[in-house]
Amino acid sequence: MIIATHVSAAYGETIVVDDVSILVPKGGVTALVGPNGAGKSTLLAVMARLMGAKAGTVSVDGLDVTTTPSEVLAKRLAILKQDNHPGIRLTVRDLVGFGRYPHSKGRLTDADRVHVEQALDWLDLTGMGDRFLDELSGGQRQRAFVAMVLAQDTDYILLDEPLNNLDMAHAVSMMKRLRKAADELERTIVVVLHDLNAAAVYADHMVAMADGRVVAAGKTPTLMREGLLSDVFGLPIEVHEVAGRPQAVFYAR
Amino acid sequence: MSVLAPARTPASTTAPRTAVRARSNAALVGGVAALAVLAAVSLFVGVADVSLGDVLSGRADYELIAVSRIPRTLALVLAGAALATSGLIMQLLTRNVFVEPSTAGTLDFATLGLLACALFWPDAPVLVKMVLGTTFALMGTAVFLRILKVVPLKDVLIVPLVGLMLGGVIGAFATFIAYRTDLIQSLNAWTTGDFSAVIAGRFELLWIAGALVVVAGIVADRFTVAGLGEAFTTNLGLDYRRTMTIGMTVVAVTSATVVITVGALPFLGLVVPNVVRAAIGDNARRSVPWVALLGAALVLLCDLVARLVIHPFELPIATVLGIVGAVAFLILLSRRRVRG
Numbered sequence: 001m002i003i004a005t006h007v008s009a010a011y012g013e014t015i016v017v018d019d020v021s022i023l024v025p026k027g028g029v030t031a032l033v034g035p036n037g038a039g040k041s042t043l044l045a046v047m048a049r050l051m052g053a054k055a056g057t058v059s060v061d062g063l064d065v066t067t068t069p070s071e072v073l074a075k076r077l078a079i080l081k082q083d084n085h086p087g088i089r090l091t092v093r094d095l096v097g098f099g100r101y102p103h104s105k106g107r108l109t110d111a112d113r114v115h116v117e118q119a120l121d122w123l124d125l126t127g128m129g130d131r132f133l134d135e136l137s138g139g140q141r142q143r144a145f146v147a148m149v150l151a152q153d154t155d156y157i158l159l160d161e162p163l164n165n166l167d168m169a170h171a172v173s174m175m176k177r178l179r180k181a182a183d184e185l186e187r188t189i190v191v192v193l194h195d196l197n198a199a200a201v202y203a204d205h206m207v208a209m210a211d212g213r214v215v216a217a218g219k220t221p222t223l224m225r226e227g228l229l230s231d232v233f234g235l236p237i238e239v240h241e242v243a244g245r246p247q248a249v250f251y252a253r
Numbered sequence: 254m255s256v257l258a259p260a261r262t263p264a265s266t267t268a269p270r271t272a273v274r275a276r277s278n279a280a281l282v283g284g285v286a287a288l289a290v291l292a293a294v295s296l297f298v299g300v301a302d303v304s305l306g307d308v309l310s311g312r313a314d315y316e317l318i319a320v321s322r323i324p325r326t327l328a329l330v331l332a333g334a335a336l337a338t339s340g341l342i343m344q345l346l347t348r349n350v351f352v353e354p355s356t357a358g359t360l361d362f363a364t365l366g367l368l369a370c371a372l373f374w375p376d377a378p379v380l381v382k383m384v385l386g387t388t389f390a391l392m393g394t395a396v397f398l399r400i401l402k403v404v405p406l407k408d409v410l411i412v413p414l415v416g417l418m419l420g421g422v423i424g425a426f427a428t429f430i431a432y433r434t435d436l437i438q439s440l441n442a443w444t445t446g447d448f449s450a451v452i453a454g455r456f457e458l459l460w461i462a463g464a465l466v467v468v469a470g471i472v473a474d475r476f477t478v479a480g481l482g483e484a485f486t487t488n489l490g491l492d493y494r495r496t497m498t499i500g501m502t503v504v505a506v507t508s509a510t511v512v513i514t515v516g517a518l519p520f521l522g523l524v525v526p527n528v529v530r531a532a533i534g535d536n537a538r539r540s541v542p543w544v545a546l547l548g549a550a551l552v553l554l555c556d557l558v559a560r561l562v563i564h565p566f567e568l569p570i571a572t573v574l575g576i577v578g579a580v581a582f583l584i585l586l587s588r589r590r591v592r593g
């Protein structure tokens with residue numbers, strides 16, 4: 001369970017996460033939604049100790065993220081940020097191998113290698129293991145990064161807009177795999193999504209943010225409501241039942 | 254390719270991986286052997302002739318070999334390996350392939366430290382000089398990193414240009430001081446790499462730089478992780494600031510020792526890591542040995558050229574390296590243009 005209590009975060013003097021308290025239950029997929037600039041990425045970064053909070057605390061299974069040694073947390077929680085530029089020339093397999101760093105400190109054991117191959121396989125990257133990241137498409141690279149955090153083998157995985165750069169088939173595939181990681185590998189997935197309908201189909205829980213605050217949080221069906229979503233996104237949104245699922249409709253002429 | 258395929262159990266990939274590793278180890282052994290040959294050639298080239306035949310028949314001037322030739326060759330190997338490795342470390346830590354001690358102002362700051370030492374404590378023991386040179390080099394790196402942080406630089410190329418300008422300013426300041434205090438000759442010795450004055454007793458400091466290459470090889474994974482950026486580093490449980498400090502300290506100590514003993518060697522840390530990067534990538538655990546090896550080889554080669562082109566006179570090796578480096582820099586730039 002991740003508990004954020006009265007968390008505020010700021011860039012300079014500008015407060016962008018304002019007194020947020022949320023509870024992410026253990027297990028399942030929790031989707032964080034909201035318009036651009038709502039503070040989703042900032043909240044995720046604070047939850048993963050990438051950024052200090054101005055006020056408030058975050059705990060992961062009872063471990064305070066600011067006081068727990070970073071290398072201990074790295075075995076419990078993994079985060080992938082929104083925009084990732086490898087910056088250096090690594091092969092896909094090497095990158096995923098570095099996901100094992102918290103466990104192996106760089107000297108991969110055979111067990112580590114099994115984790116790496118499984119993560120590659122899980123993201124459909126086995127044939128690309130020896131390719132360099134800078135020679136891949138954006139979507140392939142995105143999958144490699146997700147494979148890396150998967151190989152980290154943590155109970156909690158925080159992903160900031162992992163569907164970026166993915167075509168529809170790979171977006172669906174990614175969501176299915178995240179779902180499966182939650183169901184079969186018992187991971188807890190927290191994922192920032194800009195696609196409401198992906199959240200509606202694959203998430204157990206949703207948290208809606210706007211202007212640095214949490215507007216609503218709860219089980220997915222309770223958030224897929226027209227008035228609520230229209231307010232959060234500042235846009236008329238209709239919700240229709242499609243194939244037994246609530247789906248948001250917002251493109252209109 | 255079916256993206257919806259269920260996860261398969263991975264085939265055992267350990268066996269082929271082991272084969273790959275064995276092959277790359279064999280290549281490395283070959284590289285070391287080639288370096289040894291090059292070093293041997295370097296040993297027998299010089300103003301005073303020493304031939305292998307003389308050595309074997311006992312007619313050689315052993316004192317010359319022990320006092321001058323062996324130290325010079327060792328100095329070339331150590332300085333080359335260490336500066337090239339420093340370049341790799343800086344490139345990983347700044348995530349910029351054009352950064353190295355001479356394009357970040359580090360060497361100029363180290364020189365300024367030595368100048369300060371010469372002014373205020375001319376007879377200081379060599380270790381004091383090294384500490385001062387290192388301290389200044391670290392300060393210079395801090396200034397450089399500070400500039401990178403404050404000024405949002407969109408183009409990777411601007412970064413080394415800023416570093417070169419910073420180095421230029423510091424260099425000009427050092428020249429001004431040296432001119433006023435009659436220390437121009439010392440200054441030239443630091444700013445222009447030259448191995449002709451290397452003799453036994455005057456190069457041993459370089460063993461420290463050599464040892465740091467080994468250290469770099471041991472902590473290589475940290476540098477690679479840091480190269481992925483601060484967020485990745487923290488996510489993997491590694492202290493980003495500490496890793497930066499370790500890396501930049503290695504670079505500063507290396508820069509100071511090289512400047513003290515043989516003088517600045519420009520572009521070495523730029524050329525070598527980029528050649529290795531193109532071939533095997535940036536995983537430092539794999540690339541540090543190659544970078545060290547090729548760094549030593551390039552310096553040995555440039556030194557041979559410097560000794561032979563105007564025989565019986567000698568060019569400063571910095572001149573030869575400057576030409577090689579400038580050409581390599583241009584090639585790098587044009588390749589970037591093609592890709593970008």
Ligand SMILES: Nc1ncnc2c1ncn2[C@@H]1O[C@H](COP(=O)(O)OP(=O)(O)O)[C@@H](O)[C@H]1O
Pocket residue numbers: 011016034035036037038039040041042043
């Ligand atoms: N590095 C930064 N420096 C200054 N302001 C930032 C920075 N990152 C984000 N912001 C601002 O903080 C607010 C929240 O951003 P973010 O958390 O990225 O929102 P979201 O992920 O919901 O789109 C935005 O107004 C954004 O402009």
Ligand SMILES: [Mg+2]
Pocket residue numbers: 040041042082160
């Ligand atoms: Mg965001």
